[in-house]
Amino acid sequence: MIEMQDVWKTYTDGSHALRGVSVRIEKDEFVYLVGPSGAGKSTFMKLIYREEVPTKGQISVNGFNIGKLKHRKIPFVRRNIGVIFQDFRLLPKMTVYENVAFAMEVIEAPKKVIKRRVPEVLELVGLKHKVNSLPAQLSGGEQQRIAIARAIVNNPSVIVADEPTGNLDPETSWGIMKLLEEINYRGTTIVMATHNKDIVNTIRRRVIAIEHGHIVRDVVRGDYGYDN
Amino acid sequence: MTINTVTRHIREGGKSIFRNGWMSIASISSIVISLFILGVFILLSFNLNTLTKQIDSQVQIRVFLQLNTTKEQMELLQTDIGNMAEVSKVTPISKAEGMKLLQQSLGEDGKELLKGYTEKTNPLPDSMTVDVYNPDTVPMVAKKIQALNDTNSEKPIWQVKYGKGTVEKLFKITEAIRNGGLILVAGLAVTAMFLIANTIKVTIMARQREIGIMKLVGATNSFIRWPFFIEGMLIGLLGSVITLGILFVGYHQLILVSQNGMQFIQLIPLQELWLLLTGLLVVLGVLIGVWGSTLSIRKFLKV
Ligand SMILES: Nc1ncnc2c1ncn2[C@@H]1O[C@H](COP(=O)(O)OP(=O)(O)OP(=O)(O)O)[C@@H](O)[C@H]1O
Ligand SMILES: [Mg+2]
Numbered sequence: 414m415i416e417m418q419d420v421w422k423t424y425t426d427g428s429h430a431l432r433g434v435s436v437r438i439e440k441d442e443f444v445y446l447v448g449p450s451g452a453g454k455s456t457f458m459k460l461i462y463r464e465e466v467p468t469k470g471q472i473s474v475n476g477f478n479i480g481k482l483k484h485r486k487i488p489f490v491r492r493n494i495g496v497i498f499q500d501f502r503l504l505p506k507m508t509v510y511e512n513v514a515f516a517m518e519v520i521e522a523p524k525k526v527i528k529r530r531v532p533e534v535l536e537l538v539g540l541k542h543k544v545n546s547l548p549a550q551l552s553g554g555e556q557q558r559i560a561i562a563r564a565i566v567n568n569p570s571v572i573v574a575d576e577p578t579g580n581l582d583p584e585t586s587w588g589i590m591k592l593l594e595e596i597n598y599r600g601t602t603i604v605m606a607t608h609n610k611d612i613v614n615t616i617r618r619r620v621i622a623i624e625h626g627h628i629v630r631d632v633v634r635g636d637y638g639y640d641n
Numbered sequence: 642m643t644i645n646t647v648t649r650h651i652r653e654g655g656k657s658i659f660r661n662g663w664m665s666i667a668s669i670s671s672i673v674i675s676l677f678i679l680g681v682f683i684l685l686s687f688n689l690n691t692l693t694k695q696i697d698s699q700v701q702i703r704v705f706l707q708l709n710t711t712k713e714q715m716e717l718l719q720t721d722i723g724n725m726a727e728v729s730k731v732t733p734i735s736k737a738e739g740m741k742l743l744q745q746s747l748g749e750d751g752k753e754l755l756k757g758y759t760e761k762t763n764p765l766p767d768s769m770t771v772d773v774y775n776p777d778t779v780p781m782v783a784k785k786i787q788a789l790n791d792t793n794s795e796k797p798i799w800q801v802k803y804g805k806g807t808v809e810k811l812f813k814i815t816e817a818i819r820n821g822g823l824i825l826v827a828g829l830a831v832t833a834m835f836l837i838a839n840t841i842k843v844t845i846m847a848r849q850r851e852i853g854i855m856k857l858v859g860a861t862n863s864f865i866r867w868p869f870f871i872e873g874m875l876i877g878l879l880g881s882v883i884t885l886g887i888l889f890v891g892y893h894q895l896i897l898v899s900q901n902g903m904q905f906i907q908l909i910p911l912q913e914l915w916l917l918l919t920g921l922l923v924v925l926g927v928l929i930g931v932w933g934s935t936l937s938i939r940k941f942l943k944v
Contacts, residue, residue: 462857484862485861485862488856488859488860488861488862489859490859491856491857491858491859492858492859496857502850502853502854502857504850504851504854515854515855515858516854516858518645518646518649519855519858519859519860519864520858520859520860521642521643521645521646521864523643523645524645563858567858567859
């Protein structure tokens, strides 16, 4: 569960990214974040995975007060949050298998568990046959599936996806959405920022619209609401 | 930390030494240079120390008497000198004994040279050797002996001799080498440390992406730091091992040469030195490496 209470974020250069955001996202929810460029969507998500701290206000994720978190504790809270970006952020010199296993090694999971779990998630994202490929040998959609596999491999309770289909053609984007729906169906909260009107209007979910750092709309089965 | 994690860190640290290629070679070389010079200074000062001690124990005062000195005078002097607090032993050497000693020291050539001298024509004066407890007092005791002439109307002492200055010089040389060496080595060690810091910096820069992902998926800071720390340590260790190899082989050769050619210089055998040298250089090498990597980690790895 994610909860924000009157959250403000002013960057050091003085730009106000968020101005008094209050919101509550329940476990199992699938939420679209929409709004014009520069509205504050990425900032909203960075606050969730503690890349940034709020200038004012409170955020709690799974009961942890994220803004007041001790530095030592950040890694442990992050293990419960999977992050996906539009540029995939895979390690180019590692194979598909290694890229996913890396996320488990880093949190010191036992080798046995890694060996069992990695094929499992690769199967889920439909890329089990590509375990030994390098990212450069894969299509954009396949690369994003690997990134998703990496994000879910440690069983996070929340997935934060910042324009996950931003670099993909429409057809591939649908594939990725199917996958995210599947993950959400299995009980993972998903917060996804997007500019994709078709997706938001077709796969109807809760829509939170942000403009100039304010939440201007929050509808349970909303639509995109902007002309692209 | 699990065994898996430990091996992972060591593997990663080792890998990036290879990946950094020339940077690593430069770092290792700079460690080798500073440790090598340190090693040479250590070996030199140990050997000089033993040499000084050997010479120390040989430092005696020789007192030569006038040719016409009587037996009584000689005995009187012997007691006077023997009574000095600094003196441990006085050994009288008669003309005849002096001749024998001279012959011995000249060897085969001496026999020929000294053939003409008989008991009567022996040109050598009577003499005494004086041993002191503390080599530092040699010059002072020599002066005191010379001063005995002042209270004796017959002025029986012709000459007082000792290895003037050799001991002092050796002491000074050893000390100068030690001090100069230390300054030089300290300077080189700092250079080596900065080179290592730079190498680690390159590793960190090259792995920003990896580090970013590590942070995102919840790696702890110490997990992120360890490989860089180990990289520095390995560079230090490699540097010290290479240095030890060079030093041991070189010193061994030197011992062989000295055994063949210059028997009068006794080098300390390697068996007595290797452990100390190994311990010291490995510890120092690793410390320099760790120091360098810590600098870099603090500055460039904002974890
Ligand atoms: N690190 C930063 N330092 C300073 N200002 C920033 C920083 N990150 C974002 N901003 C500013 O904060 C505001 C919100 O940015 P944010 O990235 O959250 O927008 P966004 O809604 O994700 O936009 P887009 O749809 O283009 O990705 C913008 O005005 C942006 O310039
Ligand atoms: Mg954004």
